[in-house]
Amino acid sequence: MTGYVLGRLFAAIPVLLAVAVFVFLLLSLVPGDPAVLIAGDFASPPQVEAVRQALGLNLPLLPRFLAWTGRILSGDFGLSLFSRIPVSQLVAQRIEPTLLLSLMTITIAVVVAVPLGLVAAYRPRGLVARLTMAGAVLGFSLPVFVVAFALVYTLALGLHWFPVQGYKPLSQGVLACLHSLVLPAISLSFLYIALIARVTRAAVLEVLREDYVRTAHAKGLAARKIIVRHVLSNAAVPIITVVGIGFAALLGGVVVTETVFSIPGLGRLTADSILRRDYPVVQALILLFAFVYVVVNLVVDILYAVVDPRIRY
Amino acid sequence: MAMTHAAEGLDAPDIGVNRFAQIASLPVRQPILALSCVLLLAFGVTAVVSPWITADPAALDPLNRLQPPSPAEPFGTDQVGRSVFARALVGTRVSLSVGIAVAVLTTLIGVCIGVIAGYFRSVDKIVMRAMDAVMAIPAILLAIALVALIGASPVVIVTAISLPEIPRMARVVRASVLSLRERVYVEAAITCGGRPVTILHRHILPGAAGPIMVQSTYVFASAMILESILSFLAAGTPPDVPSWGNMMSEGRQFLQIAPWILGFPALMLAMTVLAANLLGDALRDLLDPSFAGGEMR
Numbered sequence: 001m002t003g004y005v006l007g008r009l010f011a012a013i014p015v016l017l018a019v020a021v022f023v024f025l026l027l028s029l030v031p032g033d034p035a036v037l038i039a040g041d042f043a044s045p046p047q048v049e050a051v052r053q054a055l056g057l058n059l060p061l062l063p064r065f066l067a068w069t070g071r072i073l074s075g076d077f078g079l080s081l082f083s084r085i086p087v088s089q090l091v092a093q094r095i096e097p098t099l100l101l102s103l104m105t106i107t108i109a110v111v112v113a114v115p116l117g118l119v120a121a122y123r124p125r126g127l128v129a130r131l132t133m134a135g136a137v138l139g140f141s142l143p144v145f146v147v148a149f150a151l152v153y154t155l156a157l158g159l160h161w162f163p164v165q166g167y168k169p170l171s172q173g174v175l176a177c178l179h180s181l182v183l184p185a186i187s188l189s190f191l192y193i194a195l196i197a198r199v200t201r202a203a204v205l206e207v208l209r210e211d212y213v214r215t216a217h218a219k220g221l222a223a224r225k226i227i228v229r230h231v232l233s234n235a236a237v238p239i240i241t242v243v244g245i246g247f248a249a250l251l252g253g254v255v256v257t258e259t260v261f262s263i264p265g266l267g268r269l270t271a272d273s274i275l276r277r278d279y280p281v282v283q284a285l286i287l288l289f290a291f292v293y294v295v296v297n298l299v300v301d302i303l304y305a306v307v308d309p310r311i312r313y
Numbered sequence: 314m315a316m317t318h319a320a321e322g323l324d325a326p327d328i329g330v331n332r333f334a335q336i337a338s339l340p341v342r343q344p345i346l347a348l349s350c351v352l353l354l355a356f357g358v359t360a361v362v363s364p365w366i367t368a369d370p371a372a373l374d375p376l377n378r379l380q381p382p383s384p385a386e387p388f389g390t391d392q393v394g395r396s397v398f399a400r401a402l403v404g405t406r407v408s409l410s411v412g413i414a415v416a417v418l419t420t421l422i423g424v425c426i427g428v429i430a431g432y433f434r435s436v437d438k439i440v441m442r443a444m445d446a447v448m449a450i451p452a453i454l455l456a457i458a459l460v461a462l463i464g465a466s467p468v469v470i471v472t473a474i475s476l477p478e479i480p481r482m483a484r485v486v487r488a489s490v491l492s493l494r495e496r497v498y499v500e501a502a503i504t505c506g507g508r509p510v511t512i513l514h515r516h517i518l519p520g521a522a523g524p525i526m527v528q529s530t531y532v533f534a535s536a537m538i539l540e541s542i543l544s545f546l547a548a549g550t551p552p553d554v555p556s557w558g559n560m561m562s563e564g565r566q567f568l569q570i571a572p573w574i575l576g577f578p579a580l581m582l583a584m585t586v587l588a589a590n591l592l593g594d595a596l597r598d599l600l601d602p603s604f605a606g607g608e609m610r
Contacts, residue, residue, distance in 0.1 A: 014442045
């Protein structure tokens with residue numbers, strides 16, 4: 001087990017390194033002189049030169065990359081060009097809404113999608129199966145913001161059940177906070193539900209064909225016990241995998257959803273910083289999102305071994 | 314795998330029945346395939362002819378702004394009195410051309426990378442780790458970052474949307490190549506001293522064509538979604554060119570009083586993407602019936 005976990009851990013390092021190289025090179029893709037861009041339109045040539053010196057932009061690529069990586073590993077992401085606040089501080093202020101939104105979305109998605117996929121596999125010609133599969137294709141075909149606006153138009157503007165936009169921080173009460181996140185979380189979970197329901201159905205269909213499920217039925221085990229003990233535990237690996245893979249889509253969706261609902265989270269910060277060309281913030285956020293994705297998938301890999309002992313060896 | 318399944322999945326060639334009859338019976342045998350093809354074709358024709366059949370999408374008519382749908386203006390008018398119908402039809406061009414360009418670019422590059430990684434084992438690990446790295450960055454984030462940093466021109470938009478799609482294509486191709494290169498006929502070709510280029514071209518690529526085709530249909534669909542998101546976030550198609558994304562972006566302020574400004578482009582986009590996804594699913598089920606009914610992308 002320890003060997004397996006260490007192996008997965010080491011496999012994640014080159015991926016993170018490649019992401020770092022990519023994010024670093026992003027700035028050199030920008031047309032023009034990065035020092036001029038960072039110093040701003042109104043900077044005098046000495047000021048530009050000072051920025052160039054401070055950021056080491058006059059150094060060759062490799063030493064510059066090493067220096068940059070060193071700073072990042074020590075937690076120094078530089079100053080935001082827009083607000084002149086340290087990037088780490090800016091990011092820390094925005095974590096709460098995004099974290100809550102992601103957790104809520106995953107919870108909704110798993111709670112809705114796994115039962116749907118299960119029923120769809122058990123009764124492949126039933127109404128639930130047909131609706132689930134049709135809904136899943138629809139889930140893949142609608143951009144997050146279209147789902148969001150449809151929900152806003154009906155549930156917020158029409159029925160006034162939820163606020164149209166905005167976010168109530170946890171400090172104003174847990175219920176108020178969760179209430180303000182319901183619509184964003186549902187919009188965001190749409191694609192995720194589609195993804196998980198399809199995979200659950202396929203995985204369960206596969207397991208249902210196995211001999212041990214027939215044996216369990218034959219020896220008269222209760223259907224509920226078969227589902228939990230035999231079917232779900234054996235279908236768990238692909239389901240957990242897709243939760244991990246879908247996480248990238250979720251983080252991307254956060255950028256759009258938070259913009260639509262005016263939620264002051266990391267996604268909104270990303271969209272704003274990109275449009276303001278606030279490079280240090282953009283670099284830090286892309287690194288952070290990629291880091292979270294890699295960690296989530298590392299956890300998924302470790303969960304495999306917990307769920308399915310065969311993988312440990 | 315794909316070849317044998319394809320043979321089972323397709324109806325056995327009817328001797329004595331001509332091509333026309335086969336195509337004519339398609340709506341009965343594959344209703345979803347036929348429906349999605351017809352829908353996509355209709356959108357394609359719309360994209361080509363729209364400038365000639367609609368009013369000027371940029372014509373302002375402030376007196377008739379925010380008018381609800383009517384026989385004269387089937388989709389209503391927007392905040393400056395432009396025809397939503399004309400703009401939505403012309404907007405088809407941006408979505409479809411971006412979708413096609415991304416699908417072609419992604420397929421070309423993804424197939425090259427996938428074939429190299431799958432066939433030449435020495436570079437497999439390095440190439441696939443690089444692909445993992447690109448996949449670790451959310452597609453939307455990668456695309457808006459590139460477009461915002463370099464500037465929104467059609468070439469940059471297409472490249473920015475293709476980049477996150479390439480690893481998925483490469484993975485699909487690599488998986489097919491890995492299984493195909495174990496086939497006896499490939500081994501035979503290698504033993505006979507065939508050059509790698511010939512083997513790849515003559516023996517491996519035709520076998521991988523099915524999965525590649527299916528994946529490019531999905532890429533086409535997801536490229537249109539990404540383009541609309543870019544335009545929606547004001548990082549895509551410039552506002553003077555009507556696209557579904559920037560129409561929806563402008564329409565969001567008027568969601569309460571004039572939902573049609575946002576609703577109709579959203580509907581058109583959803584229908585186009587849905588048609589492409591259905592086509593992909595139908596093709597996949599046709600080529601590999603073991604997948605029928607849905608499986609991981």
